[in-house]
Amino acid sequence: MQITLRTPPFFSLPSTVYSHGWCALEPFGVREQPLTLTYTTQVKGLPIDLYIVSRDDNSIRVTVQSAAPIKRYDRAVIAATVSHMLRFDESFDEFYSIIKKEKELAWIRRHKAGRMLRSATLFEDIIKMIATTNCSWSLTTLIVKNLCSRLGKRAPSGTYTFPAPADIAAQSDTFLREEIRAGYRSPYMLEVSEAVASGKIDLDSFYSNELSTEELYTKLTSLKGIGPYAAENLLKLLGHYDHLGLDSWSRKKFSQIHKNGRKVSDKVIVRKYGKYGKWGGLVFWLEMTKDWYFEKFPI
DNA sequence: GCGTCCAGGTCTACC
């Protein structure tokens, strides 16, 4: 089955796929020539593989592979999932209008960059974000890979879906520590999974337009294991770019780009992007990753 | 090959 979706203005599949490290975390995958974003998910319990490619006529084509026929009305569910992951529902007109005034940022417009890839659900993004904290990228990929292969559902291609909240919540702390290699993050992952699975937390409410960035930040940091770094980067995946989401890598990169490698305080970095208002976090991230758009993606 | 040290972000206890 194939689904064709119209893309919004300023959309680029390569720029979205390589916007950050998410495309290297299962159940995402990337194939080259033509660039294809793959993702394993499920509709009504049926595991499916998605293959997303760009077309010349401002559209993308999604090829769906499944072990059983997909119902016609499930096409809308799949289309909504893809639109959500590629941020079709967000407008970047204001962002492009602001950066238009700056020559050094012209490349962003040229590359149609700015849309940051996200998972099918906020739950998946939260667990993945916890897996990025206080460890190497190789450990992050291992934890996520283990979660999928041990607790996800197998799709026709042999890849696995990301586990549902109840699937993680049903596990023991020991299992997550020893089999998933999540270490001390295990109780954090369990707590979030249990809260979501039981309905104690409604993550869909986090997408509400009525919530301010600060209200969302408070909600996110109230979750165990989510501190300033994780919350600020999750905010970006929720469409709020007011905060920078600083971590050791981006601090170092900033000092290399702007201060000749000299150490800089967070206050200095935050001040520099203050002029971009609510888009400051996005300008910061794009500046830090500019070389990815001109050289090879590092992961 | 083995042991040691370090980096990484968040939580908790303490001042």
Place this chain on the structure above:
DNA sequence: GGTAGACCTGGACGC
């Protein structure tokens, strides 16, 4: 409110 130490792992390094 600010700070120190613990948490856990992979990788780098020295022997």
